[in-house]
Amino acid sequence: MAGSVLGTIFRVMTWGESHGKGIGVTIDGCPAGLSLQEEDIQQYLNRRKPGQSRLTTGRQEGDQVEILSGVFEGKTTGTPIALAVRNLDQRSRDYRAIMDVYRPGHADYCFDAKYGFRDYRGGGRSSGRETAGRVAAGAVACRLLAHYGIRVDAYTKSIGRIEADPGRFDLAERENNRLYMPDAVAAAEAEAYVEELIREQDSCGGIVECRIRGLPAGVGEPVFDKLDACLAKAVMSVGAVKGVEIGDGFAAARSRGSENNDAFYRGADGTVRKKTNHSGGILGGISDGDDIILRAAFKPTPSIARQQQTVNRAGEDVEIEVKGRHDPVVVPRAVVVVEAMAALTVADLLLMGRCAKL
Amino acid sequence: MAGSVLGTIFRVMTWGESHGKGIGVTIDGCPAGLSLQEEDIQQYLNRRKPGQSRLTTGRQEGDQVEILSGVFEGKTTGTPIALAVRNLDQRSRDYRAIMDVYRPGHADYCFDAKYGFRDYRGGGRSSGRETAGRVAAGAVACRLLAHYGIRVDAYTKSIGRIEADPGRFDLAERENNRLYMPDAVAAAEAEAYVEELIREQDSCGGIVECRIRGLPAGVGEPVFDKLDACLAKAVMSVGAVKGVEIGDGFAAARSRGSENNDAFYRGADGTVRKKTNHSGGILGGISDGDDIILRAAFKPTPSIARQQQTVNRAGEDVEIEVKGRHDPVVVPRAVVVVEAMAALTVADLLLMGRCAKL
């Protein structure tokens, strides 16, 4: 199995390594009839593309997606949609510094323990570059959801300890700063913080928040394939994510029932509404018709130029300085990855939901 | 599909409703040769059994498990292990108060939206009673893991805002208080808090922490079936869980790379060790040989006796008071459920790992 497949109905399989020939994904189960062009996918890939600023790695990835199958005369045919992105920047490099040494905070040691050896070039399969496949597939899922009036938007909630202020929330502002924060003031402060980290050869973490609007009530499968459970898996599977929460999340653990319960009421249009959204749009693992709210905590980029202690493949104590182009914080580029993972999850469960009733 | 199946190799399917004939689970894929008796499972079920104190619901569930298949002469045969628990306490009741009204914080409305109607007796399939199937299967997974020297232990980390102090951590203490806290001082404070909530007809949430010891490095499948991703799904699928984190979790988002990276070193026995465990035992989705640490945030019990606003099936505004026996906090009884979900996940990925190399 090996774990590169996600979904039951809308099912994707990704492939590719950081410095191999490319990155790709095949989607099996996208319904027929969806209008789809390479440009629809490219705009999502562009958002995760590196080299957009000093705050992200300078690597030139290009990331031009090609649709290899599954689309005919501009529409999906219902058969597998293969997407591929060629790796352009595979320049030959001196890997001796990392091929035999385990970088702290990376999966090098774990891959060796699991497989006996690893593709050490740029992290191989465990590189963040792998997320290009997720984003390409996620773009198709977003397009499918958009067809049903469902919109997925993620943004940077916090960088280190600097949080976007809900009182200043403006999604459009996300496009105006290099950190994808929906709050210009917090963004400026965070940018200064990241510049400082660069000077100190350090890195930081942050939180991505994602909001799904327009999802009808009734999506999600009890017991194990709950909407929140599937979202948690999808988002936690993104490298560097160490925590996921829905609605009030960990704060709910400190709350009381009388505060946390969302009262239902009859909306002006006669539909069932909630006065608050502590639930984050999910009750009992099934969407309740309100916005889905989830947050993902990203750890600091483990690749830092400072000297660190570690061991080599022979098990000897050694020191390492991780050279090269690395994001001081992965969060800005991870925003679109979280969107992609949320969209893939919702698309799959939305289709699954078609089978709930006679 | 409907979502009641978990796992690929060690695969379980659960069934049952709160007030139906019983609760059960079938395990397909447990290796042959494991010594297994009903008593091995019963001791886990006893830990989630209600009625153990004023702090948990007074319902008498009995929860006597029966092994229906898959064990011969005291050993698993490799074929499906069916486990069932009969519901004893199905006394006929007046459900009119909830059959047509959507309880806030519950899945009543979502089930109706999804299926068109629901088994309203005690929450039906969305009841916490469903976790008996998880625990029964989890007990078998724990036994399998124990065979390989792997031990899964969960405990109450916090009740509302009252946290167990890591400085006073004593796992054995867990058995000495009604809240399963590994800290006698915090437990006493928390018990007083819960008593107060009962008086106020309110409820609270809390956090369960789980530690997995003895898991070798190399378990977990890149990309989507990472160990942390699968744990997140399994634990988030437990009713009332709103957040999951691994290692430093959300705190890692506020940290720096230089702090968060765990330095590797050569252990006295020549093995690879880490000086710290910010990673919670998982790097790149694969176990790193250290203890796995995860936490689950539980929301407050939504069933409270106070009057709440809601709507009925006809979409009219109404008021509701949820009567009956309800835990003021689900955390103590959920401790063994988190253990079960963690064990099921690890057992599956451990077996999967047998196929990683030639």
Added chain:
Amino acid sequence: MAGSVLGTIFRVMTWGESHGKGIGVTIDGCPAGLSLQEEDIQQYLNRRKPGQSRLTTGRQEGDQVEILSGVFEGKTTGTPIALAVRNLDQRSRDYRAIMDVYRPGHADYCFDAKYGFRDYRGGGRSSGRETAGRVAAGAVACRLLAHYGIRVDAYTKSIGRIEADPGRFDLAERENNRLYMPDAVAAAEAEAYVEELIREQDSCGGIVECRIRGLPAGVGEPVFDKLDACLAKAVMSVGAVKGVEIGDGFAAARSRGSENNDAFYRGADGTVRKKTNHSGGILGGISDGDDIILRAAFKPTPSIARQQQTVNRAGEDVEIEVKGRHDPVVVPRAVVVVEAMAALTVADLLLMGRCAKL
């Protein structure tokens, strides 16, 4: 995994051994709202029940099914439907004759090779008794299909070399003879043949044919989950089946394109029809709107009272006479099993088909 799960949307997991506590199955993914009672399932189980005549084993199985979950107020709820049948006839027996000896034509040796040991009582999990779980689940699938006007009927096509004559085909006749043949003349001849085999302490094979009427065009998933591929797997998974064919099957291999192609024409009602049905209702793995026709070849019952050569667990050459109650031919009781497997397959793919288009 271990292989006791079938289906993706309409998913079943079976359990149970010949001489264990019982046999059961859980169905996850049956749509909500289907009217279902134990009697609906019982009538299918009654058709596979032994002891109906001298031509089938005299074992009294009872086979009273109990619905344990998933049905509320007479309708399926969309959550798992657990079905169980208690084994009544578990009388203690002397198994020494087979516990250490490998019966020819049985899976005894294979189970030992796979698992290291086996439940030797009556074949354990490899017993034909396991099919009770299939039939119980299949009965639910048949009921679901009937809701959509789809009907699955199997019957005995041949016993040994004696074939039902298509010119005398009368499905109703199936109920009038002990061999479930839709041809009274062939049935009489076949019964005489089976009586002869009983006298000779021998057994024979036969062919079951199954016809699915009312299935709309468009069901089945290219490439691997074709309707015929899934049917082949489902039917070949029944013990003793050694061959499966669709439409003209093996005869098509001896045919010409000009004979085998079914010409399309416009039906009186304006729909697309075929002049012939060599395809057996499936083209390119997708239903073509015509009747689905499949046949399964069953090998002779391996349990015969004659002396046979074999080896024991120690690998020594020994002789064996298989005592006890055994059907001289499994075909009559297998008819309803083939129906069940066909219905489970079609139900799953029919639901899957709901996701083919936007």
Added chain:
Amino acid sequence: MAGSVLGTIFRVMTWGESHGKGIGVTIDGCPAGLSLQEEDIQQYLNRRKPGQSRLTTGRQEGDQVEILSGVFEGKTTGTPIALAVRNLDQRSRDYRAIMDVYRPGHADYCFDAKYGFRDYRGGGRSSGRETAGRVAAGAVACRLLAHYGIRVDAYTKSIGRIEADPGRFDLAERENNRLYMPDAVAAAEAEAYVEELIREQDSCGGIVECRIRGLPAGVGEPVFDKLDACLAKAVMSVGAVKGVEIGDGFAAARSRGSENNDAFYRGADGTVRKKTNHSGGILGGISDGDDIILRAAFKPTPSIARQQQTVNRAGEDVEIEVKGRHDPVVVPRAVVVVEAMAALTVADLLLMGRCAKL
């Protein structure tokens, strides 16, 4: 789901259409450490390549495979192996003759019924060209099996009514004739028959037989994922296959238990052996250590140049003559496809078998 995924541990997903950009497959779950080069795969693709003789279509497909990921320094890494073949021969053509007309014996009508429209160029996804992905993946599976001493060989058993004579069986002879028959005499006769069909603008079917040697006893999962059941699905999923049998297959249905049972005996080397192999190497769905024997019946190529009756998309009666390059019989090129499907199935179950015991 859409059906383009096969396998649980050794899992493949294929993509591509006849006249799209290419055909490909990704393998997730191949164990790490297997030596693999493009040439290992190319030799399998060459065997299915068209244009090798007058008896196969003249289309120039090239079929140069490229390994895009999952191999590092000549060895599989355990991560997904992406394989792609570019379609070279996509010359623009006049499709008006088939774009609105349903070719008899093809899936055109079924695809329209399922998806609402179809990629009509050369059959799109339902083209035999799709099998290139199967063969590429199968080549990797064969290499994995070879590592364990398991060898999969298919050959043409019959063309129309002309059968290879078991008495003249010589596998090496397969390479000496254009029909892949292991019998020079039958091959000559069959070639003459096919030449005659070409003159008559007709086509024929045939049977492929496959033998798997070296598979140890114990592979296959009861109940639904039996080795024979999985083989049946895999092979029946190949376009044009209408029947599958194992061992004596349909002949077993006409046999007696006393003839069909294979007697066990102690081999000279002390292992368990069978005196005959009516079982085709599988008992109770699990390999018995003997050679696996399976046969697949292929229908005649539906594309024939003769005039045929059919309907168009508007549902009107029309006539059609299918022009272009078509194999008069698909069997010779399908031989390697059957090998591929058998190898994929056995590889998956072999790996699964690693989890059968503690």
